[in-house]
Amino acid sequence: MIKLELPQQPQLKEIDVCFENYYKSLLERLAKDGNTHRIIPEILKLCGNMANFKLLITDEWFNIKDKSDGLFLEYFLVGRFYLDLKKMKSSDNKKYRLEWVSNILQCITHYPKMEELIDCNHLYYKTANFSKFKKENNKIFSKFIELNEKLENFLNYKRYRKFYRVRLWGLYSCEVCPYCNLNSIVNHSTFTTADIEHFYPQSFFPLFCVSKFNLVPSCKDCNQQFKGSKYFHYNPRYYGLDEYFKFKFSVNSLFEKTIDNYLSHSKEITEDGINLAIELYTENKYVKEALSILEISNRYNNLNNRTEICKFIKIAESKRGLWLKTIENGAILEYRDKEEVLNELSPFLNSEIYQSRKFMNIEKGKFKADISSIFRDYIEDLWSR
Known part of the structure; x- marks a missing residue:
């Protein structure tokens, strides 16, 4: 909500x-x-x-x-x-x-x-x-x-x-x-x-x-x-519940559920193998009740959204080599800095929207931001190694 x-x-x-x-x-x-x-x-x-x-x-x-x-x-x-x-x-x-x-x-x-x-x-x-x-x-x-x-x-x-x-x-x-x-x-x-x-x-x-x-x-x-x-x-006129849960995904056919592994097997991943779920960050019974009544998890776990995640994995894999070269060389290649690497995720969600987290007029904005953050965290981790 x-x-x-x-x-x-x-x-x-x-x-x-x-x-x-x-x-x-x-x-x-x-x-x-x-x-x-x-x-x-x-x-x-x-x-x-x-x-x-x-x-x-x-x-x-x-x-x-x-x-x-x-x-x-x-x-x-x-x-x-x-x-x-x-x-x-x-x-x-x-x-x-x-x-x-x-x-x-x-x-x-x-x-x-x-x-x-x-x-x-x-x-x-x-x-x-x-x-x-x-x-x-x-x-x-x-x-x-x-x-x-x-x-x-x-x-x-x-x-x-x-x-x-x-x-x-x-x-x-x-x-x-x-x-x-x-x-x-x-x-x-x-x-x-x-x-x-x-x-x-x-x-x-x-x-x-x-x-x-x-x-x-x-x-x-x-x-x-x-x-x-x-x-x-x-009441959504006064409150938003987006901070209390996060969308996440996993790939059923792969034992090691890591982004590295998903990217390495990107050609093998299909929509049917992707499972979308939500992770709660609260024990608040009213938040749980609202998400349950609206059936958020079930409504988002459809073929169209799983297709988007599948495409996103393939986009990330196509960029990963250049990301790694940029990080290893510690120099400017195609990107000026880390933020430009992170902004490579913009085909999925505009980086300005991601930063502001204002989703009211962005269809599936919360979903897109949460999935983007998984890959942004992955890039941050690569940069810090």
Whole structure:
């Protein structure tokens, strides 16, 4: 997952205008439509006041979540518990179910206002019958579900999408899906191939369905097939996970898995013999969960990427002789210095992009940088021998 790189100030101002205009349209609806007056008490309960409601639509999550005069945080916590219940499976053990109940009760001791949104007096503790456990505990969210139906109808995400989706993603200028960094996004004045991905799933958090902090451009694969209504801990609007893992490869048919050996046998290496994987540099469960849900390893381990690695091995082998001569002579041959040797990898990834590690608009930029670094490390090692 790559952090969404925000555009320059002029575009940011225009993005803000999109959300401010939609907020104004909601106020106009409140003024004109007599039926929507029923939502005002709910908005005031959740937001505290209309100024906070505006922040909810137009501002960033870190400026909103701790507003003490509303139930933003309590709403979020209840939604998380409801989402966890919905995704609970019969294969989950009894201990997991009891922990879910225990966590709700513990959370309420810290955030007692949660009980304005949830009926914890009817929590069902018996875990032997999974279906009954799930059915009975669904009932405690009846107030939350009813509230969400009202919010969904009033905030009207479909209307927002119709008027702002193309303009919004054009302003963000996002050319590659930030979730997978794999699929390109095409933006034109009249259409875009990007989906609007709700970081906090709109089916569980309709309060956030038209909030700036919650709308992330994504490819259709990530939005509809992989992430969907699942919850992620890290919002790509604020965080990137690329530093927590690295792509690597190996060649199955060769016993000694070293770059020297791969280059020496470059003519024998085929796409089928290359295995692509990821190496984690963290024990963070949320990072692991995100990479697993997005199926990053499986999606990248395809024939096209393995073909690219195979070509890269052959390019490196064709250059290796000259690299070695340059190093052995300690003099300028075709290259001025080590950096020019390293820049020979530019057919795979521009060296400037490699150094900056800004991959948002580079298709498979993270993958290309990680594979490049394997060969750059090899050259560095040759130079230091």
